[in-house]
Amino acid sequence: MKILNVVGARPNFVKIAPLHRAFLRYPDMHSRIVHTGQHHDFAMSGIFFEQLCIPPPDHFLGVGLGSVTTQTAEIMRAFETVIREETPDLVIVVGDVTSTLACALAAVQMRIPLAHVEAGLRSRDRTMPEEMNRILTDAMADELFVTEAAGMENLLRESVDPARIHLVGNVMIDSLRMMRERIDDPAILAQWEITAGQYLLVTLHRPANVDHACGLRNILAVLSVVSKRWPVVFVVHPRTHSRLMEFGLIQELECMRSVTMLPPQGYIQFLTLVRHAAAVLTDSGGVQEETTFLKIPCITLRNSTERPVTIACGTNYLLPDFNAQKVWNILEFALHKGKEASIPPLWDGLAADRIANILREKYINS
Template sequence: MKITIVAGARPNFMKIAPLIRQIKNRQEQRSDIHFRLVHTGQHYDAALSDVFFEQLHIPKPDVNFNVGSGSQAEQTAAILIAFEKELIENPCDLVLVVGDVTSTMSCAITAKKMGVKVAHVEAGIRSGDWTMPEEINRKVTDCLTDLHFTTSVSASENLLREGVNPQQIHFVGNVMIDSLLHSKPNFKAPDWFAEANLESGKYILLTLHRPSNVDNGDQLVHTLRTIEQIASERVVLFPIHPRTKHVLGSKINEFKRIYFTSPQPYLEFMWLVQNSSCVITDSGGLSEETTVLGIKCFTLRNSTERPETIEIGTNTLVGTDLNVLSKAYTSFLKNGLGTHGIPELWDGRAAERILEIILRENA
């Protein structure tokens, strides 16, 4: 059996790593399974891409399209063209896509138009927010998918409501948690951490990347000033994307309690998460990781595609009203983390279940 695995952006890398590890285990057991790794190059900066491959022990891609930056339409078109050529030159039995980035949707479309089966890892999650490109990517991909691998019962229920054949839906758990648990013993502090006079457990980790939060300079400055005030005496650690740093411009020097650093490699970033007092973010994936690590998370969005991180985990959805964030943070300081748990099947074995199903379905 030949599988083409697609990755394009940073969130994908944590999801393909355990899948590749399981395929290699099967190969050692002499299973007739082969994979080809396609990197679309949607994230093209080595600091945001190559180091993740190294730390997660992902092999060098068989091909990199290097599509780079551009509008949603430009990236989609470039990937469609490149992936069609890839499948013509390297036929396969199954295209496996993960997550909800542009590469996921584009390669799913190409594969189905060429009569190749599609497996979607992290299928069925929904935010209900159509202003998010990721929501469109999810819906389109799931309309084309043959094997839906879901992270939660609610994701499976979403697919059932949308009319997906129950036999095509497989609740397997969360592959990103596979990577988290596998890599946890190797988490390490960044080299600069001690030099910055930061202390474990005494800083707030902040991540912002969604256009609605970072593209408007005045709004971004207001958000950061408010978070700085909310944090009071605590340092706010902000690994900032170069594009967001450019939006801030010279105003980056106005913040006294925010420590700006470059985007971090996976092992260093997860160490920062694990050793923070709490996390403020607009990332969905990070709310999953904080749930498993038992770290309080405040999500600056009006909706989430990962409701289990709120219902079971450590996440609080505070929306875009920073007064709500202030009240939620004050409550956390007063009352602590509260009761929390880890969602079903987030046990580090999701990739193992996925591969068993793939091999069974294609026997």
């Protein structure tokens, strides 16, 4: 059985790494990696391959920068060529980025069975490009691998055949568990002169937060207030940095004495920052899951989340329509009282093995 695993953006690499390793354990499963090039520089993709022990991709499509429409079209065109060359038995897409939908469309058009890992997540916010990518990919997929019970409920509500839905756990946690020892060493923080447990970690990149000057000014107001009590480590996404420059706000951020700005980090470096933070402020989906597993308080600066389990049994607090005072209030509560948290069911590091076993049963042993 030949499988094409699609990666394009850095969250994809974290999810594909354990899947690729699980497939390689079986001589009758042939796993190949296709990198679309959606994140094309070393900071955003190359270092993840190294740290997650992923081999160089078998195919690099080199799509690079461009509008979502342009990227989608170019990925589909290039991936169609790869499918014709490889003639796979299955295409696997993960998550909800542009590459996910583009390669799903190409696979379905060419009548190749499609599996979606991290299926069923719904924010109910269709202004998010990721939400539309998830909905459309799930509508096309033959096999839907789900991380949490809410995903099962969403798919059943959308009249998906239950035989196609598989609750398997979270492959991101597979990677985190594998790297647990390497992110437990506070010595990694020494290069930035950061003290473990004594800082707030911030990472923000969603268009709703950073694509408008008023949104960025709101974020700077939040950082100005919280940094008076806690040192802030702000890992600045390229999109956010670009908007700070565009709106003339970068100097205001640089002048905040208790805010340390860092460029995008490798997987191990970033998870080390998460692991040793007092709390995290984010708008990232994956970070909500990682903080839940690590039991680090997380404040999500969004109006909705597609990962409700991180709130129901994890450490996540959703904060819509936020301002500096609201963030301060939630932060004080999370740090001094908090809530009892538990790790969601099946987030045990074995999700990739479950997926491999299901695929073998359905496509090899049947």
